[in-house]
Amino acid sequence: MNNYAFxxxxxxxxxxxxxxxxxxxxxxxxxxxxxxxxxxxxxxREVMVIGDFNSWDGSKGRMNRVDARGxxxxxxxxxxxxxxxxxxxxxCDGFWKDKQDPFAFGDEVREGGCSFLTDYTTVHIDDxxxxxxxxxxFNKPVSIYEFHAGTFKRxxxxxEYNYSELxxxxxxxLKEMGFTHVEALPVNSxxxxxxxxxxxxxxxxxxxxxxxLFDFAQFVEKMHKAGIGVIMDFVxxxxxxxxxxxxxxxxxxxxxxxxxHEFSQWGTKNFDLGKDPVRSFxxxxxxxxxxxxxxxxxxxxxxxxxxxxxxxxxxxxxTGAVEFVKRVNGYVHALLPNVMMIAEDxxxxxxxxxxxxxxxxxxxxxxxxxxxxxxxxYYAKDPVYRKYCHNQLTFSMAYFYSENFILPLSHxxxxxxxxxxxxxxxxxxxxxxxxxxxxxxxxxxxxxxxxNFMGNDIGTFDEWKEFQPIAFNILDYPKHKGLNRLFKDLxxxxxxxxxxxxxxxxxxxxxxxxxxxxxxxxxVFKRESNDECLVFIFNMTPNFYWDYDIGVPxxxxxxxxxxxxxAIYGGWNQFNPNPLTTYGNGIHNQKYKITLKIPSFGAxxxxxxxxxVSDDTKPYLSKDDLKPSKDQxxxx
Numbered sequence: 001m002n003n004y005a006f007x008x009x010x011x012x013x014x015x016x017x018x019x020x021x022x023x024x025x026x027x028x029x030x031x032x033x034x035x036x037x038x039x040x041x042x043x044x045r046e047v048m049v050i051g052d053f054n055s056w057d058g059s060k061g062r063m064n065r066v067d068a069r070g071x072x073x074x075x076x077x078x079x080x081x082x083x084x085x086x087x088x089x090x091x092c093d094g095f096w097k098d099k100q101d102p103f104a105f106g107d108e109v110r111e112g113g114c115s116f117l118t119d120y121t122t123v124h125i126d127d128x129x130x131x132x133x134x135x136x137x138f139n140k141p142v143s144i145y146e147f148h149a150g151t152f153k154r155x156x157x158x159x160e161y162n163y164s165e166l167x168x169x170x171x172x173x174l175k176e177m178g179f180t181h182v183e184a185l186p187v188n189s190x191x192x193x194x195x196x197x198x199x200x201x202x203x204x205x206x207x208x209x210x211x212x213l214f215d216f217a218q219f220v221e222k223m224h225k226a227g228i229g230v231i232m233d234f235v236x237x238x239x240x241x242x243x244x245x246x247x248x249x250x251x252x253x254x255x256x257x258x259x260x261h262e263f264s265q266w267g268t269k270n271f272d273l274g275k276d277p278v279r280s281f282x283x284x285x286x287x288x289x290x291x292x293x294x295x296x297x298x299x300x301x302x303x304x305x306x307x308x309x310x311x312x313x314x315x316x317x318x319t320g321a322v323e324f325v326k327r328v329n330g331y332v333h334a335l336l337p338n339v340m341m342i343a344e345d346x347x348x349x350x351x352x353x354x355x356x357x358x359x360x361x362x363x364x365x366x367x368x369x370x371x372x373x374x375x376x377x378y379y380a381k382d383p384v385y386r387k388y389c390h391n392q393l394t395f396s397m398a399y400f401y402s403e404n405f406i407l408p409l410s411h412x413x414x415x416x417x418x419x420x421x422x423x424x425x426x427x428x429x430x431x432x433x434x435x436x437x438x439x440x441x442x443x444x445x446x447x448x449x450x451x452n453f454m455g456n457d458i459g460t461f462d463e464w465k466e467f468q469p470i471a472f473n474i475l476d477y478p479k480h481k482g483l484n485r486l487f488k489d490l491x492x493x494x495x496x497x498x499x500x501x502x503x504x505x506x507x508x509x510x511x512x513x514x515x516x517x518x519x520x521x522x523x524v525f526k527r528e529s530n531d532e533c534l535v536f537i538f539n540m541t542p543n544f545y546w547d548y549d550i551g552v553p554x555x556x557x558x559x560x561x562x563x564x565x566x567a568i569y570g571g572w573n574q575f576n577p578n579p580l581t582t583y584g585n586g587i588h589n590q591k592y593k594i595t596l597k598i599p600s601f602g603a604x605x606x607x608x609x610x611x612x613v614s615d616d617t618k619p620y621l622s623k624d625d626l627k628p629s630k631d632q633x634x635x636x
Contacts, residue, residue, distance in 0.1 A: 002315060003021070003066075003320075004022075004299055005069060006018070006021040007021075007069075007071050010022075010040065010276075010277055010280045011276060011277055011278050011280075012276050013275075013276030013277070013278075013283075013324075013327065014276075014327075014376075015266070015280040015283075015284060016283045016284055016287045016331045016335060017284060017287060017288075018103070018280050018281065019120075019204050019284045019285070019287075019288040019626060020113050020164045021038060022038045022039065022040060022102075022547070023037075023038065023101055023102075023103025023104060023105065023204065024036070024037050024079075024101060024103075024104065024105075024117055024118075025038075025113070025119075026081075026117075026119045026121075026189055027441075029075050029077075032075075032077035032078070032521075033075050033077070033078070033393075034053075034075060034077035034078055034079045035053075035075070035076055035079040035117055036073065036074070036075050036076075037049045037063065037072075037074050037075075037085075037087075037101075038071065038072065038073045038075065039063065039071075039072045039073075039078065039087055039101070039102075040070055040071060040254075040277060041068030041070050041072060041074075041087075041089055041249060041250035041254070042069060042250065042252070042254065043070070043091065043092040043250045043251055043252040043254070043331075044090065044091055044092070044205075044250040044251070044470075045090045045092065045400065046062070046082050046089075046090040047062075047063040047065075047072045047087060047089050047090070047093065048061045048062050048063060048087070048088040048089075049061040049063060049074060049076065049085060049086075049087055049088070050085065050086055050088050050098070051079070051083055051084055051085030051086065052075055052083035052084050052085070053078060053079040053080065053083050053085070053115075054076065058088045058406040060072070061074065061076060061088075063087075070250075079117060080117065081117055081118065081119055082116060082117060083116070083117045084108070084114040084115070084116060084322065085101070085114065085115055085116075085117060086099060086100060086101070086113070086114055086115065086244070087099045087100075087101060088100045088295045089249070089250055089251075090253020090601045091248070091250045091252070092250060092251040092252050093248070093251035093252075094251070095251065097243065097248075097251075098113070098244060099244055099245070099249060099600075100113060100115050100129045100201065100202070100244050100245060100588065101115040102203065102204075102246060102249070102255075102281065103203075103204050104116065104118070104202060104204060104205050105119075105120040105204055105205055105213060106118035106205050106206075106208070106212070106213065106634040107189040107201070107202040107205045107208065108208065109189075109207075109208040109209055110191055110192070110193070110209075111192075111244075111333065111583065113242075114375065115205070115246035115268040115525070118205075118213065120213060120288075120292055123213060123214060123217045123293070124217070124293055125217050125220055125221045125224070125293065125294050126221055126225075127220070127221050127224035127225065127294055127629075130224035130225070130227070131224075131294060131338075133348065134229070134296060134338045135338045136220035136337075136338060136339070136340050136364050137340065137449070138364075138404070138505070139492050139501070139502055139503060139546065140180075140501060141180055141449075141493070141495040141500065141501040142180055142406075142449035142450065142501075143178065143179050143180050143181070143449070143450045143451075143452075143494060144179070144180070144181045144182070144231065144406075144449070144450065144451040144490050145174060145177075145179040145181070145182050145183070145409055145452065145454065145457075146182075146183045146185070146451055146452065146453045146454065147182055147183070147184060147185070147453075147454045148184075148185045148196065148411070148454070148464070148466065148551040149163065149166060149184060149185070149187065149207075149209070149210045149343035150209060150210060150466070150467075150469075151454075151464070151465075151466060151467070151468060151469045151470060152166065152170060152454055152469065152470060153166075153169050153170075153469055153470065153472065154469045155216060160209070160210060161210070162210050162211030162215045163206075163210050163211045163216040163218065163219035164172065164215045164216075164218035164222070166210065166474065167218065167219045167222035167223055168222065170182070170228045171222060171223065171228065174226070174228055175226060175228075175490055176488065177457065177484075177487060177488050178488060178491030178492045178495055179228065179491060180228065180229060180495065181228060181229040181230070181231055181263060181296065182223065182228060182229070182230055182231065183231040183232075183233060183297075183299060183451065184230070184231070184232055184233060184323075185198075185233050185411065185538065186198060186200055186207075186232070186233045186234070186301075187198050187206055187207050187210075187216060187232060187233075188202050188203055188204070188205060188206065188207060188233055188234075188285075188289075189201060189202030189205045189206065189207045189208065189475065190202070190207060190240065191240050191242050191245075193466055193467070194241065194466060195240070195413075196466055197233065197235070198266075199235075199238070199239065199240040200235050200236055200239055200244060201239060201240050201245040201246060201283070202238065203281065203285040204266050204284075204285060205259070206287055207303055211260070213292075213293075213398055215477070216293060217293055220293050220294055220295065221294075224294065229296035229297065230293075230294075230295055230296050230297075231295065231296060231297035231298065231340065231342070232297070232298055232299070233293050233298075233299050233301060234285075234286060234300055234301065234326075235301045235302075236271065236273070236282050236300055236301070236306065236325075236328075237264065237270065237271060237301065237302045237305045237306060238264040238266060238268040238269060238270050238271060238302075238305075239255065239256075239268060239269055239271065240268055240269075241267070241268055241269055246269070246586075253272065254277075255269070255270045255272065255275075255278055255281070256269040256270055256272055257270055257273065258272075261309060261310060264305070264310075265305075265310065265311065267320050267513065270305075271318055271322075271325075273306065273321035273324040273325075274318075274319075274320025274321065274323075274324070275320075278324075278461070279324045279327060279328075282324070282328065282537060283327065283328045283331050284530070286298055286328060286331075286332060287331065287332070287335060287336070288338050290332065290336050291336070291474070293394035295339070296338075296339060296340060297334075297339060297340030297342055297364075298339070298340070298342065299342040299344055299367075300325070300341070300342065300343050300344060300363070301344050302344065303325070303343040303344055303345035303347075303352070303361075303363075304345050304346045304347040304349070306321045306322070306324070306325050306423045307321070307322060307325075307345070307347055307349045307361075308317065308347065310350075311347075313347065315348065317349075317615070319435060322361065324514070325361050325362070325363075326361055326362050327629065328341075329341050329361065330361060330362060331360030333362065339362045339367075340362065340365065341362070341363045341364050342363060342365045342366070342367070342406065343361065343363040343366045343367065344367045344369075344408075345366055345367065345369070346369045349361075350402070351403075352366045352403055353365060353366050353403045353404040364404060365405065365406045365449060366403045366404065366405055366406065367405070367406050367408045367410075367451075368396065368403075368405035368406065368407055368408070368448060369402075369408070370395075370396065370399075371396040371405070371407055371446070371448075371557070372407070372408055372409065372410075372413065374392040374393070374395060374396065375392070375393065375396075375439070375442070375443075376413065376424055377389075377392060378392040378393055378424065378425055378540075379424065379425055379435050379436075379439050380424050380425065381426060382426055383426065383521065383540060383541040383542060386521045386540050386541065387519055387520075387521055388518075389583060390516075390518035393442075393523060393538075393540075394512070394515050394516075394523070396446070397447075397512070397525075398450075400447060400448070400508050401505060401506075402403070404505050405447075405448040405449075406448060406449040406450070406451055407441065407446060407448045407449070407450055407451065408445050408451040409421060409451065409452050409453065409456055410451060410452075410453050410580075411453045411464060413453070413465050414453060414455065414456075414463050415463055415464055416462070416463075419463065419593035420455065420456075420459075420460050420461055420462060420463055420464075421436060421439070421456050421459075422436045422459045422461060422483075423461055424473040429479070429547035430479075431529075431542070431601065433459065433479045433482070433483060433570055434545065434564070434571065434600070434601035435601055435602075436459060436483060437482075437483060437486055437564035437565075437569055437570070437571070437603065438538060438540070438564055438601050438603045440452075440456075440483075440486065440490060440541075441486070441490065441536075441538070441562065441564050441603035442485065442538055442603060443536075444490045444491075444493070444494050444500070444571055445500075445525075445527075445536040445538075445603070445605065447504040447505070447509075447510055447527070448459060448504065450494070452487075454470050455470050456487075457483075457484055457487040458470070458472060458474060458475055458480050458483065458484050459479065459483040459484070460474060460480075461472070461474075476606070478570055479568075479570045482568060482569040483566075483569065483570060483572025484569070485568055485569055486569040486570075488636075489562060490562070493561060493562060493605065495630070497532060497534060497561075497607065498530070498531050498532065498534065499527045499529040499531070499532050499534045500527065500534065501526055502529045502530075503529075504527075508528065508593055509527055509528050510526070510527050511525065511526055512523065512524070512525045513525055513526055513535065513550065513551055513552075513588045513589075513590060514550070514551075514588050520539075520541070520543070521540035521541045522537070522538065522539050522540070522548075522598070523536075523537070523538045523540070524536065524537050524538075524550055524551075524588070526552075526553060530610070530611070531610060532607055532608060532609050532610055533552075533553060533602070533607075533608040533610065534605060534606065534607055534608075535550070535552055535558065535605075535606040535607075535608070535613075536603070536604070536605055536606075537596075537598060537599065537603070537606070538551060538602075538603050538604075539598045539601060539602045539634075540601070541600065541601070541605075542601060543600060544574065544598070544599060545598040546597055546599045547595050547596075547597070548596060548597070548598045549587060549593050549594070549595050550588065550593060550596065551585075551586050551587040551588030551589065551590030551592070551593050551595055552582060552586075552589050552590050552591075552592050552593060552606075552608070553591060553592070554582075554591075554592065554608050554610070555582050555591070555592050556582060556608060557579040557580065557581050557582075557583070557608070558580045558581075558582075558603060558607065558608050559579050559580075559607050559608075559609075560575060560576040560577075560580070560596075560605070560606055560608040561605050561606070561607045562602075562603070562604065563575035563576065563599070563602060563603075563604050563605075564599075564601075564602055564603040565599035565600075565601075565602045571599065571602075572599060572600075574597055574599035574600075574602070575597070575599070575604075576596050576597055576604070580594040580596050580606065581594070581596070582590055582594055585597075594606075
């Protein structure tokens with residue numbers, strides 16, 4: 001593509017590869033090796049590039065305005081990799097400002113304010129086999145381990161691992177625990193440590209706190225060779241207000257709104273997602289990270305603030321921003337059809353995970369924040385009162401099939417004085433762990449992909465802090481070790497039992513067996529595949545049941561494959577060691593029944609393995625089987 005076409009597409013909001021043109025790129029011109037600098041600053045009166053290569057003397061780096069609409073360009077011979085630089089801009093407001101390169105592939109750490117000359121084209125990742133088998137995982141298990149690069153673990157001397165070293169530390173643990181993906185809190189550069197990356201400035205640079213873009217490429221390569229996907233947290237709504245960044249870039253609002261929507265609720269600047277150049281900028285950022293680092297997915301932060309003005313439904317839909325998100329999802333799916341797009345959206349906006357033909361936003365998945373809020377509120381309640389909010393655990397299935405949901409217990413739930421997951425649970429020390437074991441078993445049993453923030457898996461009592469590594473030494477204590485073992489077994493059950501993930505967004509594969517037993521706070525449901533039927537039982541009270549009758553759909557034996565009260569998980573070892581055989585007349589609208597022991601706060605998984613059938617036999621569910629009874633409709 002020629003220079004004119006690049007710039008035209010950029011101005012029209014349809015330039016997904018703008019990073020190949022704007023910024024600083026190594027070039028050879030008339031036999032001289034150096035860097036070409038290009039910048040979009042439509043209202044600037046004059047622009048210079050200053051850096052180590054010209055002793056920071058603007059008179060030696062004046063840029064040529066090659067298009068009246070604000071395109072500046074200059075070639076600096078002898079500019080070398082690793083040298084620092086900035087753009088010095090005389091804006092329409094009458095002031096000179098020194099700015100980072102919006103398209104820089106390397107930035108100084110924290111508030112340094114400079115960019116680095118970096119040749120991103122030399123990044124290489126050897127992961128061809130992984131990419132050849134990659135898809136968007138609609139019919140596969142997805143268990144995501146969300147992490148912060150600086151606080152997963154530290155070296156013995158207290159120093160931090162770089163990205164490549166971190167992969168070596170994380171991979172053995174992730175493989176042992178059975179996670180399928182990792183999701184990194186934002187890794188593009190950002191000034192303030194306390195923002196955790198959610199107030200970014202460098203939309204094309206890897207954050208230098210934990211190494212270079214080459215270190216991050218090694219991180220991804222090592223993860224992929226271990227069979228683990230990598231998802232990046234991306235912040236398209238707002239950016240940091242540091243003076244060397246994007247704000248009032250050329251004296252005008254190049255990137256932000258110029259009206260009452262200029263500032264966000266976080267004190268940052270909102271991207272004006274209705275502007276086509278801003279759309280090109282952010283779309284290009286996603287495509288750059290996906291292509292350069294072979295990322296497997298992007299989680300878009302604060303999508304409700306994209307959909308609605310200032311995230312407020314009463315202010316109406318921001319149609320320009322909605323068009324942006326449709327466009328970015330469209331480009332990703334067209335150019336990289338095996339990359340997942342995930343929305344962190346707290347709104348009730350419809351069709352977030354539907355395509356453009358359904359007037360949808362085009363995401364593949366959406367975080368189920370309603371499920372998260374209802375579930376955590378329920379588990380925090382005294383069991384005496386849980387019968388009065390029984391529907392907090394049944395309601396999620398009433399809307400589950402409206403979107404492709406991920407069930408998140410993320411970093412957002414364990415910060416800002418909210419307490420860790422274990423600390424949110426009701427009761428004494430023992431009861432907190434019993435409830436937490438029940439909670440995680442419920443999360444994995446419920447349809448939907450899974451996400452957990454680091455520390456959930458070991459039952460930490462401390463909130464996460466951006467300056468303090470996770471205290472893995474608590475695994476020396478039995479309750480924490482038991483919860484960690486449960487997490488491991490949950491992941492391995494989840495990834496090895498087809499009923500846990502095959503066609504999970506199809507309502508034919510789920511049904512309630514007992515949804516309305518509020519007095520006892522006992523829930524029972526089943527999930528099926530062609531190979532098996534899994535029955536899930538949850539007792540939400542400290543009551544113990546020695547011989548409890550449960551209705552089941554098939555005649556034969558049911559094996560207990562998980563019981564959260566086992567001693568290895570920190571429980572009291574009240575489990576069902578022998579296969580459970582059906583007998584007598586059925587109950588709970590099922591043809592058969594079994595009798596089993598249900599421990600206090602116990603969660604139980606039962607597995608019925610279906611007889612092998614030939615391909616020419618009828619499907620495992622008939623049309624009559626799929627019709628809910630009157631009682632089932634009422635219980636839902």
